[in-house]
Amino acid sequence: MNDRDWATGIDPSRASVARVYDYLLGGAHNFSADRDIARTLEAIEPQARAIAAANRAFLVRAVRFLAAEAGVRQFLDIGSGIPTQGNVHEIVRGVAPDARVVYVDRDPVAVAHSTALLDGDPNAAVVQADLTRPADILGHPTVRKMIDFGEPVGLLLVAVLHFITDEQDPRGVLAELTAPLAPGSHLAVSHGTHKQETGEAVTKVYRRAVAQGEPTLRTPEEIGAFFTGFDLLDPGLVHGPLWRPDSPGDVPDDPSRFWFLVGVGRKP
Ligand SMILES: C[S@@+](CC[C@H](N)C(=O)[O-])C[C@H]1O[C@@H](n2cnc3c(N)ncnc32)[C@H](O)[C@@H]1O
Structure with missing residues (x-):
C-alpha cells in the first residue's frame, strides 16, 4: 500500500491512539500530530x-501461551492496532498453522493496514467496529x-479497555462479549493502572489532543473485576x-514502573 492509500479520508491534524502507539513502537504509520503527542507523552x-x-x-x-499450552485455535483480538512485529496470526501460526484470527479496531488506519496485510488470507480477517458496541462485533458476518x-x-x-470510560460500562461490555464464549475460552487483558501524577498527566494529554482517546486508569480491584x-x-x-x-533476566528491577496490569483468565 502506498502512503496516499492508507491516508485517504484521515484527518492528519488529529492524533489517534493507534498511530501514537505505532510511533512509540517504532512504526512508520503515523503523522506529525501523532509524533508530537508521543513526544509530549515521553516528556x-x-x-x-x-x-x-x-x-x-x-x-x-x-x-503464544494460549496457542501452545492452552490449545486455543481461534482468536478475537479487539483493539488490535496497526500491524507491527508479533502480530497475533503470525504468532499462532508458529504453533497451529490452521488457527483463525479476527482483528477488530475502530481506527481506519489500523483497519486499512490490517486489510492490506491479510489480503487473500483465508484464516485471518479484520473488522472495523467499536468495542463499546459488542453486538456489532459478535453479529458481524466476518466474525460469525x-x-x-x-x-x-x-x-x-x-x-x-482503558479507552472505555466508566460511563461506557466496560463491565457490561465484557459481560456481553464473554457470554457466548465456550468453556475453555480465555481472556487476556492489559490495562493502564495508577502511577501517581504521571498517569494523571498522561491522561490529560490524551484527553486534550487525541481523537476519541480518553484513557481511564483503573485500580487492581477494578481491573481484576473484568475477569x-x-x-x-x-x-x-x-x-x-x-x-x-x-x-528471569527480562524482569526489570522495579516492574511497577511499567504501570499497566495484565492477566489471563480461563472460562471454566
Ligand atoms: C494502545 S493500542 C493497542 C494495540 C494492541 N492491542 C497492542 O496491545 O499491541 C489501542 C488500540 O485500541 C483501539 N481502540 C481504542 N478504543 C477502541 C474501541 N472503543 N473500539 C475498538 N478499538 C478501539 C485503538 O484504535 C488502538 O488501535
Missing part, C-alpha cells in the same frame, strides 16, 4: 516507549464466519513484565 513519562514495547511483549507471550462459538476462543483486550466468570491463571494480575517472562 512526562520517559519510559513511554519501553512501556509500549513491554505491553506488546506481553501480548506475544500471552498469545470465522469464529465457531461452540469451541474455545482467545479473546484479547490488550491495552484497549468475572473467568479463573485467573498464574501468576494472577501483575505488572506486565511479571507475566510469565521468557527468562
Whole structure:
C-alpha cells in the first residue's frame, strides 16, 4: 500500500491512539500530530516507549501461551492496532498453522493496514467496529464466519479497555462479549493502572489532543473485576513484565514502573 492509500479520508491534524502507539513502537504509520503527542507523552513519562514495547511483549507471550499450552485455535483480538512485529496470526501460526484470527479496531488506519496485510488470507480477517458496541462485533458476518462459538476462543483486550470510560460500562461490555464464549475460552487483558501524577498527566494529554482517546486508569480491584466468570491463571494480575517472562533476566528491577496490569483468565 502506498502512503496516499492508507491516508485517504484521515484527518492528519488529529492524533489517534493507534498511530501514537505505532510511533512509540517504532512504526512508520503515523503523522506529525501523532509524533508530537508521543513526544509530549515521553516528556512526562520517559519510559513511554519501553512501556509500549513491554505491553506488546506481553501480548506475544500471552498469545503464544494460549496457542501452545492452552490449545486455543481461534482468536478475537479487539483493539488490535496497526500491524507491527508479533502480530497475533503470525504468532499462532508458529504453533497451529490452521488457527483463525479476527482483528477488530475502530481506527481506519489500523483497519486499512490490517486489510492490506491479510489480503487473500483465508484464516485471518479484520473488522472495523467499536468495542463499546459488542453486538456489532459478535453479529458481524466476518466474525460469525470465522469464529465457531461452540469451541474455545482467545479473546484479547490488550491495552484497549482503558479507552472505555466508566460511563461506557466496560463491565457490561465484557459481560456481553464473554457470554457466548465456550468453556475453555480465555481472556487476556492489559490495562493502564495508577502511577501517581504521571498517569494523571498522561491522561490529560490524551484527553486534550487525541481523537476519541480518553484513557481511564483503573485500580487492581477494578481491573481484576473484568475477569468475572473467568479463573485467573498464574501468576494472577501483575505488572506486565511479571507475566510469565521468557527468562528471569527480562524482569526489570522495579516492574511497577511499567504501570499497566495484565492477566489471563480461563472460562471454566
Ligand atoms: C494502545 S493500542 C493497542 C494495540 C494492541 N492491542 C497492542 O496491545 O499491541 C489501542 C488500540 O485500541 C483501539 N481502540 C481504542 N478504543 C477502541 C474501541 N472503543 N473500539 C475498538 N478499538 C478501539 C485503538 O484504535 C488502538 O488501535
